[in-house]
Amino acid sequence: MVGKPALLALDWGSTSLRAFLMDGAGAVLAERASEDGASRITGGAEAFEQALRRVAGEWLQPDLPVWACGMVGSQHGWREAPYAECPVALQELSRGAVRADGSEGLRVRIVPGVCWRSGQDGADVMRGEEIQVAGLLATQLSLAARCRIVLPGTHSKWVEVRDGRILSFRTFMTGELFAVLKQHSVLGRLMASSTTFHAEAFDEGLTRARMAAGRGLSGDLFSTRARVLLGQLQAEHSADYLSGLLVGHELAAALPATDADEPLALIGDPALCARYAHALQAFGRPAAAVAGNTAPQGLWALACA
Amino acid sequence: MVGKPALLALDWGSTSLRAFLMDGAGAVLAERASEDGASRITGGAEAFEQALRRVAGEWLQPDLPVWACGMVGSQHGWREAPYAECPVALQELSRGAVRADGSEGLRVRIVPGVCWRSGQDGADVMRGEEIQVAGLLATQLSLAARCRIVLPGTHSKWVEVRDGRILSFRTFMTGELFAVLKQHSVLGRLMASSTTFHAEAFDEGLTRARMAAGRGLSGDLFSTRARVLLGQLQAEHSADYLSGLLVGHELAAALPATDADEPLALIGDPALCARYAHALQAFGRPAAAVAGNTAPQGLWALACA
CATH class of the missing domain: 3.30.420.300 (2-keto-3-deoxy-galactonokinase, substrate binding domain)
Incomplete structure (x- = not known):
């Protein structure tokens, strides 16, 4: 019907x-x-x-x-x-x-x-992701009480939800950093145009970020080039290594701001969500829910409100 | 003569x-x-x-x-x-x-x-900076026993010197990140082409990085855009704010790996060294020495060795 x-x-x-x-x-x-x-x-x-x-x-x-x-x-x-x-x-x-x-x-x-503005340095904005959040909460009611919704992408958002409200959120420029570094930086020069995803190289980047986030992202990026020059990483795997580094640094910075038992949910492109789900697992915080585009459900919920 | x-x-x-x-x-x-x-x-x-x-x-x-x-x-x-x-x-x-x-x-x-290779994840390379280091040590003998030499630039190097030897070093992609983000990312779109350095905006970025480095660089970058959209930062100052963020995250990650009483020395372009000297001061670790291009002295020292 x-x-x-x-x-x-x-x-x-x-x-x-x-x-x-x-x-x-x-x-x-x-x-x-x-x-x-x-x-x-x-x-x-x-x-x-x-x-x-x-x-x-x-x-x-x-x-x-x-x-x-x-x-x-x-x-x-x-x-x-x-x-x-x-x-x-x-x-x-x-x-x-x-x-x-x-x-x-x-x-x-x-x-x-x-x-989001809070204290001296709180400053963040989003347009569109809040409706994805509304759509997920409209369809998965148990999450509305308390969860952190991760929307990976060009500008990844980590949205803190409590009692059906957005309390705060943070943007990580992970996707855009990957794109500009690959296309315009010295790191991209070694990257062969490979269409196969090398999970092992991604994991190496992820592990490096997880083990020593205190070193800082800008102090870790150059390892993408150095490891190729030193024969520790194949040039055609370096893009996936860089992706792992960037996602790993995002998780290493974002997860400590969550409660250990706070449910995590992913919304977005299925391939990208799968990569993040894998990364969250590696960080010991598996995702409780994964959804595709929930914008229509979000707009529908708002139109009915 | x-x-x-x-x-x-x-x-x-x-x-x-x-x-x-x-x-x-x-x-x-x-x-x-x-x-x-x-x-x-x-x-x-x-x-x-x-x-x-x-x-x-x-x-x-x-x-x-x-x-x-x-x-x-x-x-x-x-x-x-x-x-x-x-x-x-x-x-x-x-x-x-x-x-x-x-x-x-x-x-x-x-x-x-x-x-530099060390353990599981040590991987770094440099070409040219080691001669700048040799040149500084040849002219400022007191530093050879123990110091950390900072060479700011496209790929900033932090070089650990003990007893006239380079023990280890780290590369931070600060300068290249600034360039690609300004020229190719969403952050650059708001940046007016201003030739005046806005010290206050630089300091704001620096302070933000110093106060909350745990947030991670990729989680801080987007504040450059958000603060402009929220009226907290003037668009024409946003490039200097971003510069402060990037230098601040470099210092926040690099300084904890140094000893509190380890002398710091800067080598490089005078304007850039002045910016770093100011930033080091703000982090409570003023530079003990600042030098321009010391490559000729380094090569001379090697030719005589």
């Missing part, structure tokens, strides 16, 4: 736009994607509306609510949705949504990102 | 070639430079000889010894001078020099770099 469309949920990040047609029970009826990410759109509100119409087409109906999250709500997005401040209940994100109006009665709710 | 030429010393790195004509007392009589760095030369030994003849010209005389250090001795240099292994007495570098012969009786001694 196929439900009737009740919500159009838009996961609208910097580099892509994903649209999910959902029914009244929160099930995804159909999904479409385009490369019209918010950072690629120039021309203001009209250009955003056109990008939405291109991907959604006949899905757009006068009475169908449209909710969007991600960079579409940034300063340079369709319309800015100012950050909600930690601690924040996920229902509050619903109330913080701003309205972007288009032609022919089109109305889009854009939900806010979340910022 | 001007001495007679007794040595032609070549500081031949990846991107530049610097030639120093020196007398028998170790004084520099004249200096020339070119952009014929070792990584820019293709065509093998002959091309290296031509680059040397272009910069040295009439300085080259049948009886004048020529000594070179740096990437000219790497696998892709004029001729490979295999790494000497820690612990290494600086006089041993002299014995490890290899000979590159050119036309018309030209002979060049190329000194080895140094590698």
Whole structure:
């Protein structure tokens, strides 16, 4: 039995736009994607509306609510949705949504990102990940009381959840560091273009980071090159070694801020989550849950709130 | 009184070639430079000889010894001078020099770099910095017994010296991280092209790194962006804030491996050394000595050994 469309949920990040047609029970009826990410759109509100119409087409109906999250709500997005401040209940994100109006009665709710400020040096922001968190909590209710949700990626987020609220979070630039070091640094020069994942090299980097995080990340990175020059590491494995180093330093810095019995959950790309799940296991803190893209469920929860 | 030429010393790195004509007392009589760095030369030994003849010209005389250090001795240099292994007495570098012969009786001694291997995870290499160390120790004898020499730069080196020997060393990719993050990451997008150094922003980054190094570098970098978005940092100061973060994390990781009363010395570009001297002061470990390029003195000491 196929439900009737009740919500159009838009996961609208910097580099892509994903649209999910959902029914009244929160099930995804159909999904479409385009490369019209918010950072690629120039021309203001009209250009955003056109990008939405291109991907959604006949899905757009006068009475169908449209909710969007991600960079579409940034300063340079369709319309800015100012950050909600930690601690924040996920229902509050619903109330913080701003309205972007288009032609022919089109109305889009854009939900806010979340910022964290605490004391002298607390300073962090996210846009989109908070909706992934809302989606996971909506489907795995036991986690809402207390958990740490890890969203690995370009800018990995570690989100502290207590009683259905986001208390704090931290961003680790793991994915972007890997990309810029591979493409633009001396470390990348030795990296052969290998498409096979060398688990052993990844583990070597992971172990090195786990055993001596006090040495600091910038004091560990160069070992990627030195070990190749000294014959301890094969050049074609060095990218996976570097990945292990970076993920390992992220875990070594992030895990001590969690409680030893705090459940950990992963949300994101399956291959990347598998890598993190393996790393968490190696650090003695296996993940309690792993999920793919939970943005549609998050927007659905907010639209119902 | 001007001495007679007794040595032609070549500081031949990846991107530049610097030639120093020196007398028998170790004084520099004249200096020339070119952009014929070792990584820019293709065509093998002959091309290296031509680059040397272009910069040295009439300085080259049948009886004048020529000594070179740096990437000219790497696998892709004029001729490979295999790494000497820690612990290494600086006089041993002299014995490890290899000979590159050119036309018309030209002979060049190329000194080895140094590698450090220790236990499971010790792995580091340098080429050129060990000669800077030799040069400093030749001119500041009191440091030879015990000191830590810091060579800030693209790949900062922290070199542990005991009884005139290099015991160990560590590389921090601070300078290259700054460059790739500024030019290629999301952090650089907010950085205005400002030529003025904002000491206060640098200090903010430094303090953040000093107070909470346990958070890890990759967990601190994103604050450069978040603080701008949250109005805590001006975009045009964010490059200097990032510089402070990176230098601070280097110091926070490197200083605990030193003894509290171990003298620290800086060698390198004066502006960069001034920044590091300021940072060391903030960490309560002021530098005991600061020097510019000491490569010619180092090569002179080795040629005499």
